[in-house]
Amino acid sequence: MSDSTNEYSDVVDRRKFLTLAGASGAAALAGCGGGGGTPTDDGSGSDGGDGGDGGDGGDGGDGGDGGSTNVVDQTHASGLQADPTNRTLNAHNTQISSEPARRLAFDRFAAYSFETREFQLAALDDWEFEEDTVTLHFREDLTWSDGSDVTTEDIDVQFQILEKTGSAIWGYVESTEVVDDYTYQLNLTGPTNPVMVKHQLANMWIDTPAAAFEQFVDADAAEVQTWQWESSDTEVITSGAWAYVDKNQQQWNFERNEEWHSIDNVNFDTFRFDAYQEATAPQQDFTTGGKRFDSVWSMFAAPETVNAFQDYVMEVRSIPAKWGYGMIFNHEDPVFGDRAVRQAIAHVINREELVANAGPRTKFPASVPCGIAPRDIDNWLGDTKSNFEDYGVGSTNTEKATQILEDAGYSKQNGTWTTPEGEPISANYLTPGGWTDWTTMTETVVDRLSEFGFDLSIASRPTSDWQGAFIDSNFRVGAFYWLPGQARSSFPYFPLRHQLALNALSGGHQYDTESEQTIPAMSGDGEMSFNPLEKVNEIGTKPTTEEAKPLVQEAAWHNNYDLPMLSLVSKFEQSWVTTDEWNVDIEEGDPARGIKWPPFWWPRQGKLSAKE
Numbered sequence: 001m002s003d004s005t006n007e008y009s010d011v012v013d014r015r016k017f018l019t020l021a022g023a024s025g026a027a028a029l030a031g032c033g034g035g036g037g038t039p040t041d042d043g044s045g046s047d048g049g050d051g052g053d054g055g056d057g058g059d060g061g062d063g064g065d066g067g068s069t070n071v072v073d074q075t076h077a078s079g080l081q082a083d084p085t086n087r088t089l090n091a092h093n094t095q096i097s098s099e100p101a102r103r104l105a106f107d108r109f110a111a112y113s114f115e116t117r118e119f120q121l122a123a124l125d126d127w128e129f130e131e132d133t134v135t136l137h138f139r140e141d142l143t144w145s146d147g148s149d150v151t152t153e154d155i156d157v158q159f160q161i162l163e164k165t166g167s168a169i170w171g172y173v174e175s176t177e178v179v180d181d182y183t184y185q186l187n188l189t190g191p192t193n194p195v196m197v198k199h200q201l202a203n204m205w206i207d208t209p210a211a212a213f214e215q216f217v218d219a220d221a222a223e224v225q226t227w228q229w230e231s232s233d234t235e236v237i238t239s240g241a242w243a244y245v246d247k248n249q250q251q252w253n254f255e256r257n258e259e260w261h262s263i264d265n266v267n268f269d270t271f272r273f274d275a276y277q278e279a280t281a282p283q284q285d286f287t288t289g290g291k292r293f294d295s296v297w298s299m300f301a302a303p304e305t306v307n308a309f310q311d312y313v314m315e316v317r318s319i320p321a322k323w324g325y326g327m328i329f330n331h332e333d334p335v336f337g338d339r340a341v342r343q344a345i346a347h348v349i350n351r352e353e354l355v356a357n358a359g360p361r362t363k364f365p366a367s368v369p370c371g372i373a374p375r376d377i378d379n380w381l382g383d384t385k386s387n388f389e390d391y392g393v394g395s396t397n398t399e400k401a402t403q404i405l406e407d408a409g410y411s412k413q414n415g416t417w418t419t420p421e422g423e424p425i426s427a428n429y430l431t432p433g434g435w436t437d438w439t440t441m442t443e444t445v446v447d448r449l450s451e452f453g454f455d456l457s458i459a460s461r462p463t464s465d466w467q468g469a470f471i472d473s474n475f476r477v478g479a480f481y482w483l484p485g486q487a488r489s490s491f492p493y494f495p496l497r498h499q500l501a502l503n504a505l506s507g508g509h510q511y512d513t514e515s516e517q518t519i520p521a522m523s524g525d526g527e528m529s530f531n532p533l534e535k536v537n538e539i540g541t542k543p544t545t546e547e548a549k550p551l552v553q554e555a556a557w558h559n560n561y562d563l564p565m566l567s568l569v570s571k572f573e574q575s576w577v578t579t580d581e582w583n584v585d586i587e588e589g590d591p592a593r594g595i596k597w598p599p600f601w602w603p604r605q606g607k608l609s610a611k612e
Helices: 014-024 099-105 152-164 194-201 210-216 221-225 280-288 303-307 339-348 351-358 374-387 398-407 436-452 463-471 493-501 532-539 545-562 598-604
Strands: 072-080 110-113 118-121 124-129 133-138 173-180 183-188 242-247 251-256 268-275 313-316 325-329 363-365 411-413 416-418 426-432 455-461 477-481 517-520 527-530 565-567 569-571 575-578 582-584 608-610
Touching (some): 072 099, 072 608, 099 242, 099 268, 099 598, 110 194, 118 124, 152 210, 194 493, 242 268, 351 436, 363 374, 426 436, 426 463, 436 455, 455 463, 463 477, 493 532, 598 608
Parallel strands (some): 426 455
Antiparallel strands (some): 325 477, 363 569, 411 416, 517 527
């Protein structure tokens, strides 16, 4: 899996993307790296919704009962599928920012646990939600690794830069205020669902020290977005359990941050990322007992591969990805921009077959393609679910697909579908190279559509080229993730908006977000008209889940009918830790069990420690 994960709302500049990502070939948004990639799990666990309005879940704290002040001279070597010199701790450099390094080195505001379905506060001591304001109370013992205090001066610089770079948080924040050294206020644009804001805050870190980033407050956004912190003359300081040391093409080195408030939970002295290119490297290490890797934060491995691993290799499959394989269409294309073609495709694709071929142990289908994460569908749609078209989750309905196309003026000539103008439907199906589970699903999709009469060819591209084609709208149809990922996808606003606006690709699928659309009414009688993006944005203004639910249902109804993207498959994560030299103190029900990612979160909680 690529280690660079962008916010779905971050707009990607094409030239900058090719300069940064094309050169390294590794600036993936998120996905399965060579030999598999994104973590996965079978359908044995809970997909974890927000649980109503979503409680704070207590302060979560950092105290773990496995911590020790007796520090062991031991290095934890974790796998990084990237050249460290092409990655940075600068979170605002979205194309080469390293997600695992950020999670290791910085304190996060809060974290969502899929185990308890609650938020666990970390750098935040408390958060207070009122109708139009959010007051953030930060811990007073937050410290940078150089010994200086973390204060709201740092937080203010962070928010100023996030506004400059168009971060999603500024979609609901109108202005901010420094109340005192440890209290910061967000003035919202209006009434806003607190769960939505919590998810956004839980995806933020104390990662922007004013001492390093104040220089960018009055600069163009491009300057901070292209800054490689570690290569500059500015000292790299961190706020989490680990302090930056150095890096080269093979390794990224960190040492125990003695300034961190809960460092007594960490009983080993160094943490190192070891670079690798293909997933076969850690897989072989785990099989032969080579002892190169102590953990891999995210790696897909098929059942037969897992069965060959050493007994001391522990697989963690308790966290749903809220991410997965979907289909993307160019809505300006005369064929794939036609709703009838999209609906026909949905009837042809057997989603259960995709899961069976790519890994039922780790994946599960969307029961209804409607833009909502699969295991949240029943909760949000309720009794209205029976009104939705499921397009055959476990079937290939070519008769229905044929009827839809013929009604729209398409016809079949010599086994190939042709447009009303008589042109054969022929296209390249874009897919990322090296993501083996995605490759399997793409092959299944193309096989079925080809059998149905579409002349499709698989066009496998390096990750940067694949994404670049979408950004440039230089495609007709292909594979892309239909959920933006992370816990926020539990709240339907995020995936529904992702499919419409697709800001992660600068709206490269060219979906019309400006116009009002008229579609059949949910009741089955008459019609309903609204602007789809405005309807989704309205979801975020409702202060409770119950008030948001009718809007979610209407937005999902539109998604199910118009198919801005096709929701196909989601999955669980696969993380890996070894236990021959490491203690793992984690039990079922422990909030830490459900927080991304175990190699980075567990040590700070005292749940992963060196054996003495």
